[in-house]
Structures are given as C-alpha cells and as structure tokens.
Amino acid sequence: MALRFPGLSTARAALKRATLTLVALSIAVAPVSAQGGPRGLPTIRDAEIEGLLRDYMAPIFRAAGINEGVVEITLINSREFNAFVADGRRIFVNVGVLMDAKTPNEVIGVLAHETGHIVGGHLARLRQRLDGAQTMSIVAMLLGVGAVAGAMAGGSGSAGQAAAGAIMAPQEAIRRSLLSYQRGEEMAADRAAVGYLNKSGQSAKGMLTTFKRFADQVAFSKRYIDPYAQSHPMPSDRISNLQELAEKSPYYNKLDPPALQARHDLMRAKLVGFVEAGDGVTRRYPMSDQSLPAKYARAIAAYRYGALDGAIGQIDGLIAAQPNNPWFHELKGQAYLENGKPGLAVPALKRALALAPNAQLVRTMLGQALATGSGPKNADAAIAELTRATAxxxxNPEAYRQLAIAFARKGQIPQADLASAQAAFAEGDYPTARQLAERAKKGLKQGTPNWLKADDIATYKPQKLN
Incomplete structure (x- = not known):
C-alpha cells in the first residue's frame, strides 16, 4: 500500500508553477542558436548600414582588444530603442536605435556598452548565477512541498495555503537577487564603455544623451516602477553615475567627423524610406527639406509606392549629386530589379559593385539580376557572382537561394539542391537542410568538394549550449 498525502496534488501544482517561473527566467537569458542567428527574429541585411556600423565599431574593438571580425552585428527590424548581446560573438541592434540616434556618437555609445558585456563575460556569468539559482530554487521548493504535504496531512488548510505561498516566496527573492546582479553588470558595462570611448579618443556624451532620453520617457511613470524589479538601473541613476566620469574626459565635447555624420544622416534616411509607410516618409522629410538625406528617403519611397520612372528620375538626381556613392547605384539597380527589369538593373549593380567591391550583398543582387535574365551566359555569370558572394x-541565405535558381536554370539539379541545403542551413533550418543535402549527395560524385559539403550538412548535429 502506497503512502498517500491528501494535499499532494496542491503541492505538485505549486511546484509546477514555481518550476515554470524558473524556466521562464532561464529562457529570458538563454543564448541563441549557434548557427545563423536566432530563428524567427526579423533580421535585415544592408551593405551600406553594415559597413557604417563596422566603421563605428572598429575603434571600440581596438580599444577593447577584440580582433576585427570576431564579433558580428545583426540588425533587428524593430522600432524599439534596444540593443543586446546574445553570446560572446554577436551584438543585436534594433533599427530603432539607428533611426532615433541623431549622431554617430549616440550609436557608438550603445555599441561600446554592449562591447563591455562581451569583454566582461557577463552572459556567461549570468548563466552560472542561474545554475546557482536553480539549485537554491529546487531546495526551497522541496522544503515548501514538504511543508504543504505535512500541513495537508494534518488537516490544516490555512497552514497548507501559507506553506504553498512559502514555495513561491524564495522564487521572488531569487529573481530579485538575479535582477540586482544584472543591474550591477549593466553599470560595469557602462563604465567599460566610457573607458573604450576615452581610449579611442571619442566622447561619452552620446551615452548620456541616450540615458537622458530614457529618463524623460520614464519620468511620468517613475512612481509606479519598482527599481528593484528591473534588469537595468534607472536612467537617472545611470546618468548620475556616469556624468562626472564622462565630463572628465578631454574628448567630452568632441564632435563626430562631418563625413561620418553625413553617412549617419543618409543611413537614417534610408531606414525611414524602407521602414516607414509613404506618408510617414513625407512627414519626416517634407518636400521643403531639400537635403540629400531627405531626397534619399523620398526616392526610396517613390520606387516603393509610386511610378518607376519618377523614382528613377529622383535616384538619378542622387547619383548626379554623388556619382561615386555606391549605394545610390545599388538603389537604382534594386528599383529596376524589383519592378521586373533585371536587364536594366545589371549595369547599375555592376557600377555599385565596382565602387564597393567587398559588398557581397550587392554582389548577391547582381547575381539575382543575372539569374533572372534569359540565356545560358547570364546563368553562368550569375553562378560566378553568387559563388563568389557565398564564399x-x-x-547569406538569399545568395544561396539565388545560386540554387541559377543552377536549376542550367539543369544542374544536384548543385541546386546543395545550394538550397546551404540556404536552409544558414537560416538554422537543420531538418530541411539535411533532407536537401541527402538528396544532393545522390547526384554528386562521392568525394568531390561539393559532395563533402553536402555530407557535412547531412551529418551535422547542432551543439547544445550550456
């Protein structure tokens, strides 16, 4: 005969609730997939913006002792002002940061802060803290379950309810302890960021501008906010902790170079043109604004929402103003390509690539334009460009997809299957990638480089991150 505890079902329910609380906390800080970025996040790619962010980060990385190319920056298509580190190799930045920041220095300050997290190993230490929190939680829950069971067995309903409440109390204490730890790490990253900015001869004023913006946003609701239940320090606390340190720097009043500010203004205009609706673009950049960024945003909106001929006229005006700006030529090619005129897109994209030979996203678009055209020569040229881009x-899953199309147009189905497998793999869709790779292997000669690539994908097993 098994021992029976009348209140055990209540205890199990409380245990389940407590466990779910712990699991939710663990998920909130879990590292993302090791390949291809987090699936489901609305990431975007753009050669102009990625190149500008690399230029922003180069002096910060040098100051922090990080080798170029070790840390990637991924853009998230979200208007919220937010950036975060997912592991020791990737910084994720919402486009809202870029659209709202009026100067490069504001963005650089945000990126310097995230670099502080990477150099400080904060995510790894937080995972260790979580491991410790899990142990403490399990012990607390087991003690609470025992109290519930004992109270229920003794017929004391009120005592059982009190004991059930005691199960959740340690969870809240542990949660607040972890949040306190996170706030400490945030402050450490702030101080590290100021150090990187000083070492690279840049101002920390942009960081303070960002914190002041946050302070203004939360000022009206501050009385409803529990500062001890936040993962970040209150903006006013961050300002008071950093202002004196920042103002002591000899670079505090140093402005961004005019050329960098000009690139920043064009980048913001580009994002507005692509992210905002047509009326949103005109509100932000009315016709009375005849600056180059305003014309850039309106030209993008024109090709997206208006007649192609009028849009091309506006883009040609941009090119006349800056003939050696590769991104204006890229925009012209993109406008033609997305309006079903790949033949007209090719010359513009070739010109863009000649001006920015390392822009593999432009090369991908050129390959797409060539693959869309007719004739075997176009297919061969597309394969050459896309093979170079993917190397x-x-x-870049889009480059692999376009490569698959080019191979399929030539009837080279095993190569098309391999490229499709590589596209799925780059997106983190491993089941689809393995299925396509197995199919590709059947048509490829065993032992050849392409067969080995397919075999690597077919046998790949994602590593579990601790």
Missing part, C-alpha cells in the same frame, strides 16, 4: 559571406 565570402557564408551566412
């Missing part, structure tokens, strides 16, 4: 940017 230099292995995490």
């Amino acid at each position: 230099r940017d292995t995490k």
